[in-house]
Amino acid sequence: MDHTKNYTMGTDITPISTALTTSYLKTGFSTEPTDDTILDRFKRYVEASPDKEALVIADVDTVKREAISFKDCDDLSDNLAANLIKEGVEINDVIAILMPNCKEFIVSWLSLLKCHAYPAFVSFNMRKGDDLKNVLNELKAVGVILHTGRSEGFYRIIKDVFGRLLDFKQDPDVPNLKFVVAIGTCLDGALPYINMVRTTTELELQPLHERVATITMDSPCAILQTSGSSGHPKLVVHRHFGMVNSFNCVAIRLNMSSSDRYFCDRPMTWGAGLFGLAVACIVGLTVITVDTTMSVAGRDIHSILQIISKEKCTRGLMMPYMLYDMLELPSVRKYQLDAFTKFWTSGQRIPNALLEGVNKTLPKASMIIGYGSTEMLWVSSQLYNVASQVDQTGTIGYPFPGFEIKITDGDDKVVPIGTPGNIKLRSYQMFTGYYNDDKKTKEKMKDGWFDVEDFGYLTEKGYLVFISKTCDMIKRGTVLVAPASVENVILNHPSVNNVIVVGVPDPRLYEELCACVILNHGDTTTEKAIVDFCNENLTEQTLDGLALTPKFVIIMEEFPRLPNGKPDKTTLKKIAADKCAI
Known part of the structure; x- marks a missing residue:
């Protein structure tokens, strides 16, 4: 492994030459940006390696394994796009994609890119689906490409949501919607996907080429x-x-190439899942995915590691919950993961104890901790087990190329280096805006600067430190308390697996600190023991003289989670408030 300074920073950037004195940084380029479209890049790999697997839907049972080649992706998406244009899809029409990870997903996305439409990746409440029509109306979607699902329950939801449209060809609840393309079980009134991807003639493809x-x-x-x-x-x-x-x-920072096999368990309708599809098209590698319930709800890390091994994955995404589950295994040596040499993780704060445990468990693999947002994509990354780790400890790494970062106070003034404040970003890769919401776009972007609504600071070497989401800061008395400052200490308790500190209502101080704790499997440590540990180790006081020991500790089996797997802190705060009500 190359442990040079440039490697730890990333070969995609030009490191700063002098220490920063103010909280502003602009990163340079080692490689100039390209004007290629996703389709330009994808076509190169179709021509270079037509029979190579672009996407694999993997399973421990190899009989259930499915794969699609670059050439088949190209041909099928051509046919689907041509038929969508025939159905009346215009340039800049919005078409929603609503499906689990499957071969049809990459075909659908590519077809919408070829139509010059807006592909909208939609998630919804899987138990009811009552919010789906609202999302479609916000999008003014004219069509939906959906999978009817692998369960009777999901099929019933789809029929309920789209039944009126399919029966009467129009639904006043979703007035813009004109058609539904259905994959899987037959859906009366929908356009069957299998018919939409059938071979088309060169004459039928001509409008698509135009x-x-x-x-x-x-x-x-x-x-x-x-x-x-x-x-x-x-x-x-x-x-x-x-x-x-x-x-x-x-891809450059993760040292990806077209020979890599990239593992990702996340739904492709989410940013982290879409990243896998995108790098397949942009870098030409093979992406390996699975049934997304396997890793979170199923906690089946055994099957995940088997798949990573069998599929000879070399790169991938390992979300924090997977890392925690992996550390509970007696050994990972039997899975033969030597080829899996670099992976990234993200989505929440990664405690040092977890980092050290993973480093011991997978000593041959480099772990990258990524930071970003849906609006800005990837912002920065820390390469954990490399030579200059001392410079990166406690940070979320060095920003990617083409970024401007500033840390500001409440008056939008840039603060001195090392001073916490609001993280503001500007970049060529940032989103173009919120769809059909100019007001919200203007609120979040001023003079091209995007407010991430995160609280943090820059080090003099240009590393970014994340403290907390601005909305997570706890206002106790006259002081804002960063939950991470308390969480980092509690995580050092040998019985604690995970912790989230939230604010709960307090009639005198406005909010008090409550630590929601998940213990290691089988541990019986009490709330009082956690409080005693905090009293011994949280010796600092805020400026108003209050200690940082949480007033309340709640031991929980698990945290409520958002559909994307992140902790649902809004629900968690409600649970904590109910339990701690005075």
């Missing part, structure tokens, strides 16, 4: 939903230029 010719680097390539962790999910628009160059820089 449409593709209109696509540029500024054309839309995705509408993503935010997680909704700070309120109602927003609809984020990205263009080809930003996505190609952002993911290309990530």
Whole structure:
């Protein structure tokens, strides 16, 4: 492994030469951005390796394994796009994609790119689906490509949501919607996917060729939903230029190439899942995915590691919950993971105890901790087990190329180096705006600067430190308390597996600290023991003289989670408030 300074920073950037004195940083390029579209890059790999697997839907039972080649992706997406144009899809129409991880997903996305449409990746409440029509109306979607699901329950939801449209060809609840393309079980009134991808003639493809010719680097390539962790999910628009160059820089930093096999368990309708599909098209590698319930709800890390081994994965995403589950195994040596040499993790704060445990468990693999947002894509990354770790300890790494970062106070003034404040970002890869919401776009972007609504600071060497989501800061008395400062100490308790500190209502101080704790499996440590540990180790006081020991500790079996797997802190705060009510 190359442990030079440039490696730890990433070969995609030019490191700063002098220490920073103020909280502003602009990163340079080692490789100039490209004007290629996603389709330009994808076509190269179709021509270079037509029979190579682009996407694998893996399973421990190899009989259930499915794969699709680059050539088949290209041919089938051509046919689907041609038929969508025949159905009346116009340039910049919004078409929603609603399906689990499957071969049809990459075909559907590529077909919408070829149509020069807006592909909108939609998630919804799987138990009811009552929010789905609202999302479709926000998007003004004219069509939906969906999978009818692998369960009777899901099929009933789909029939309930789209029944009136399919029966009467129009539904006043979703007035813009004109058609549904259905994959899987027959859905009366829908356009069968299997018919839409059948071979078309060169004459039928001619309108498609004319449409593709209109696509540029500024054309839309995705509408993503935010997680909704700070309120109602927003609809984020990205263009080809930003996505190609952002993911290309990530590929360089992760040392990805077309020979790699990339593992990702996340739904493709989410940013982390879409990243896998995108790098397949942009870098030409093979992406390996699975049934997304296997890792979170199923906690089946045994099967995950078996698949990573069998599929000879060399790169991938390992979310924190998977890392925790992996550390509970007696040994991972039997899985033969030597080929899996670099992976990234993200989505929440990663405690040092977890980092050290993973480093011992997978000593031959380099772990990258990524930081970003739906709007900005990848912002920075820390390469954990490398020579200059001392410079990166406690940080979320050095920003990717083409970023401007500033840390500001409440008056939007740049603060001195090392001073906590609001993280503001500007970049060529940032989103173009929130779909059909100019007001929200203007609120979040001023003079091209995007407010991430995160609290943190820059070190003099240019590393970014994340303290907390601005909305997570706890206002106790006259002082804002960063939950991470308390969580980092509690995580050092040998019985603690995970912890989230939230604010609960207090009639005198406005909020008090409550530590929601998950213990290691089988541990019986009490709330009082956690409080005693805090009293011994949280010796600092805030400026108003109050200690940082939480007033309340709640031991829980698990945290409520958002659909994307992140902790649902809004629900957690409600649970804590109910338990701690005075």
